[in-house]
Amino acid sequence: MTDLAQVVSSTLVWAALSTAVVMIPGTLIAYCLARYDFFGKNAVATFASLPLVLPPTAVGYLLLRLLADDGILGRETIGFDLDIVLTWKAVVIACSVMSLPLVIRTARVGFEEVNPRLELMAQTLGYSRWKRLTKITLPLARRGLLAAAILGFTRAIGEFGATVILAGNIPGRTQTLSSAIYSAQQAGNESRATGLLLVSLTVGFVAVFLAEVLSRPRKSNTGELDR
């Protein structure tokens, strides 16, 4: 495998992993924000959006502080080494944290477009809470959830600041598409930088195009009232 292909494939795998990691809590938080009123709801929504407004390097530094030897999740505190910093796991964690706000926001819109009265209707037909979620809400919100996953994936592919701080930019170990472009440009290797740029453009275009198509609300799929 060429060096370029290796960078592209690792980036895609790490982005896919981070998407998988972030979709579970992201969907859960989005559902709670869309469906329930609870104490501290606004605080949760704000906190979950923070990575969107903070400089990525600040988020990376915060994660580094948490995972450093003397951090809350560091070796000295928990008694063993999680072995995350400067590894591929750090790339996945940084990408997950940075894509969480986009995933939550998009999934929340997806849930909000599902008429909550359909869930009540299912309840009168004998559906338990779990069955209502799996048979009614999730299938009806599937477009929003798919769009959330695609946006999370693209955000992970483009992630740079937080990743570089937490995972470094080690060729063959933690180098991603964006950090490889940075390195190539710094080294004056224009052909490599251009190749990586074209790959980024293609992946980004396809992903955003899909997200656009999928996130467009369709009345018929969301249970809009017809009165």
Add this chain to the structure above:
Amino acid sequence: MKEALFEADITVPLKDFDLKLGFQSSKRVIGIFGPSGSGKTTALEAIAGLRPQAQGRIALKGDPWLDASSKINIPAESRGIGYVPQDHLLFPHWNVRQNLQSGASRANYSKTENQNVFNEVIQVLELSSLLDRPIEELSGGERQRVSLGRALCSAPQLLLLDEPLSSLDGQLRRRILPYLLKARDQFSTPMLIVSHNPTELLALCEEVLVLERGELVAQGEPSRIFTQPSVYASASQEGFENILRGEVAAVSDTQTLLRLGTDKNAQTIVATQSQASVGDQALAGIRSRDILISNQRIQGVSARNWLQAEVETLVELDGKWLLTAKVAASPENHLAIELTLDAISELELSSGNPTWLFFKSTAVSFYGRL
């Protein structure tokens, strides 16, 4: 005394007032009438278990669904409700067949029984041609039938219908009402129907409750309740029609003959619609202000319908008078007629008097039972 089939004594706090509904009934088909905002839908949702704020007691056939004193509150998913909401609430990601079968799993039937009920529902509601259609392609009337069919397929202990015809226009309403009548007669499920339309309730129910700002103000046999002056005033604003029950005696291209009563004294009325078959049980609706009254049968009048009747009551109503009469050939058919004081004096009308009622065939709304 006959044991109550359904009883409720509930309080639900609302924004402007509290809904306080206390009643019991041994009738199988009960209607709740009231103007918009009187608390009807809230009552229905509380009975379905969708209003957690509801306090008090609700019981079907003596089994409590809610009993605050014993801390019983059966959740909506365990009440065995067949809910037909005003906005249909069909599941948009499933086709008609999947929607109809969506509640079947709780029915506790064997596979064969399930299939039998399903077949009966699609036959009664004429849904067989729609089964594979997506929901988005259905018209309002079709959605209403599918929503009713879904409720029936789930083998409910109680059917709750919220304004079953109000989202439909007049013509469609006339076409859907017969399906409701058929479902009512074919399935023995108790029904609770909420509506602001007196015609629906007169046609469907054995007993009607009247709600005003969350308070129960009247309960009784529909034709009696709607001709009470206090109820008639709001019913007439909602398009009150007298409902006559009879059997189709003849059908031509342009008209239908409905026979009232069974013996040799039976009388007929003519309606201009002709979507019926001889022998069908059917309903005819006539507005109170479309009926004229006479002491004798007059020749040379264009009105095609003449009914012999007996005056029952005469009550004043906001400057007008409301006369109720029973049809001689079928005393179960009552009519309410609006009159002026002059007319009453001139005709010397009083309770017990025989009289003639006449109206045009175009004034008759015909509700066939298919």
